[in-house]
Amino acid sequence: MSDKKEILRKLPKTDEMLQDEHLLFFTQKLSARTVADTVRNLVADYREKILSGEINEAPDKDTLIEETVRTLRTLERGGICRVVNATGIVLHTNLGRAVLSERGVKAADLAASGYTNLEYDLEKGCRNSRQSHVEDLLTEITGGEAAIVVNNNAAGVLLCLFALAHGKNILVSRGELVEIGGGFRVPEIMELSGGILKEVGTTNRTRISDYEKAITEDTGAILKVHKSNFKMVGFTEEASLSELRELGDKYNLPVIYDYGGGLMTNLGNRGVREQSLMEIMKAKPDVVLFSGDKLFGGPQAGIAVGTKEAIRKMSEHPLSRALRLEKMTLAALEGTLIDYLDMKSSIKMNPTLHMITVEKDELRLRAEHLKDMLTKAHGENEELAFSVTEVEDKIGGGAAPDAVLSGYGVVVTSDKTPIMTLEKELRLSSVPIITRIRENALVISVRTLLKGDEEAILCAFKERLKTC
Ligand SMILES: *Cc1c(COP(=O)(O)O)cnc(C)c1O
Numbered sequence: 001m002s003d004k005k006e007i008l009r010k011l012p013k014t015d016e017m018l019q020d021e022h023l024l025f026f027t028q029k030l031s032a033r034t035v036a037d038t039v040r041n042l043v044a045d046y047r048e049k050i051l052s053g054e055i056n057e058a059p060d061k062d063t064l065i066e067e068t069v070r071t072l073r074t075l076e077r078g079g080i081c082r083v084v085n086a087t088g089i090v091l092h093t094n095l096g097r098a099v100l101s102e103r104g105v106k107a108a109d110l111a112a113s114g115y116t117n118l119e120y121d122l123e124k125g126c127r128n129s130r131q132s133h134v135e136d137l138l139t140e141i142t143g144g145e146a147a148i149v150v151n152n153n154a155a156g157v158l159l160c161l162f163a164l165a166h167g168k169n170i171l172v173s174r175g176e177l178v179e180i181g182g183g184f185r186v187p188e189i190m191e192l193s194g195g196i197l198k199e200v201g202t203t204n205r206t207r208i209s210d211y212e213k214a215i216t217e218d219t220g221a222i223l224k225v226h227k228s229n230f231k232m233v234g235f236t237e238e239a240s241l242s243e244l245r246e247l248g249d250k251y252n253l254p255v256i257y258d259y260g261g262g263l264m265t266n267l268g269n270r271g272v273r274e275q276s277l278m279e280i281m282k283a284k285p286d287v288v289l290f291s292g293d294k295l296f297g298g299p300q301a302g303i304a305v306g307t308k309e310a311i312r313k314m315s316e317h318p319l320s321r322a323l324r325l326e327k328m329t330l331a332a333l334e335g336t337l338i339d340y341l342d343m344k345s346s347i348k349m350n351p352t353l354h355m356i357t358v359e360k361d362e363l364r365l366r367a368e369h370l371k372d373m374l375t376k377a378h379g380e381n382e383e384l385a386f387s388v389t390e391v392e393d394k395i396g397g398g399a400a401p402d403a404v405l406s407g408y409g410v411v412v413t414s415d416k417t418p419i420m421t422l423e424k425e426l427r428l429s430s431v432p433i434i435t436r437i438r439e440n441a442l443v444i445s446v447r448t449l450l451k452g453d454e455e456a457i458l459c460a461f462k463e464r465l466k467t468c
Pocket residue numbers: 152153154155180181182184225226227228229258259260261290291292301302398
């Protein structure tokens with residue numbers, strides 16, 4: 001026991017710690033009370049650990065200060081906070097997938113901060129559908145007859161199957177009974193919709209004749225699912241959407257395509273071998289469904305485009321009320337769609353498309369600029385070394401898994417700090433910087449950096465040296 005007392009006595013004194021300049025800095029940003037409470041809680045935690053024998057050495061003052069600063073920074077950031085995506089993964093699901101365009105942001109802000117004509121027809125002075133704002137834009141841009149939007153693509157598929165094939169057999173290729181990121185499992189959604197799954201073909205090969213053989217009086221729909229997040233190679237075969245369309249016409253069955261990504265324009269020349277929505281629309285599926293926040297580059301939403309009849313059935317289904325999109329998202333989606341009215345300029349306006357298509361030379365210049373900034377800030381004798389490197393970026397978000405976007409980044413190496421520690425320090429800085437580790441070096445990819453991110457990175461490195 002006396003040992004423990006001895007250790008406890010070595011614990012830094014709260015009052016002494018509160019005089020530290022780093023903590024004084026936070027008393028201005030937060031409050032003196034918050035800082036004092038944080039220190040007390042931390043010291044109390046250590047006290048307990050010492051008494052329980054979990055540790056048998058008191059932490060020194062610097063360690064305690066560092067831990068306090070980390071906690072205070074978390075408090076200062078609050079809940080959902082800005083982070084810098086330096087991973088080079090454009091649609092990073094953990095970091096919120098697509099970044100909205102300027103028009104999308106403005107529209108969402110407007111909808112959030114005041115009253116709007118969300119469900120009001122200004123001409124007639126009466127109630128209107130919230131869908132009307134985006135339906136016309138969607139039909140104009142995609143060439144579909146009608147459209148409806150819901151919460152996300154999972155909701156869209158659920159609503160579609162409910163409305164079109166409840167209690168009926170739904171034909172799906174065995175090779176497409178897949179799980180897409182975040183636990184979207186095709187067989188489970190199907191079951192939830194009250195449709196009866198009829199698997200056709202084999203895992204690697206499904207022919208149109210396999211579908212035809214499976215059609216009975218109880219068949220309600222043909223569903224095709226895009227293998228968004230994986231590729232099958234080798235001895236494979238699948239029925240095309242056009243073939244399925246023909247079959248659907250022959251037996252008077254709706255053809256539904258769960259497309260996922262929502263790429264609005266062909267990017268084949270950028271190494272993105274995904275069919276665009278325009279190409280899909282040529283096959284005239286009854287309904288095509290995709291996410292708002294994947295390659296489409298908008299807010300989280302489930303977008304369904306198709307025939308008047310199919311979309312009417314979806315709109316009239318009671319579930320559509322439960323899955324309806326809220327006003328900020330709807331406004332953001334409208335803004336994103338307006339950008340698409342001019343397909344050429346949309347590639348620049350839509351951050352997702354812009355980040356995917358940006359020229360490699362531009363990325364190299366940006367990487368060199370960032371390297372120079374960091375080198376200058378760190379001086380000659382620092383333990384860290386910065387250099388420019390080629391990197392392989394990705395689209396992410398479970399889209400086009402084999403598409404490699406070749407770009408540039410800054411490599412950070414250190415002969416003192418372990419790279420894992422450095423990664424963590426940056427991740428826990430005031431504005432967290434999310435990086436990748438490659439061959440015992442830290443990589444900052446510049447493709448996914450947004451306006452002001454370079455400064456935030458610089459600041460995070462300075463914070464390490466406690467000069468920020
Ligand atoms: C991503 C994806 C989904 C799920 O979409 P969410 O918008 O995340 O709900 C469903 N199907 C396919 C083919 C997908 O790619």
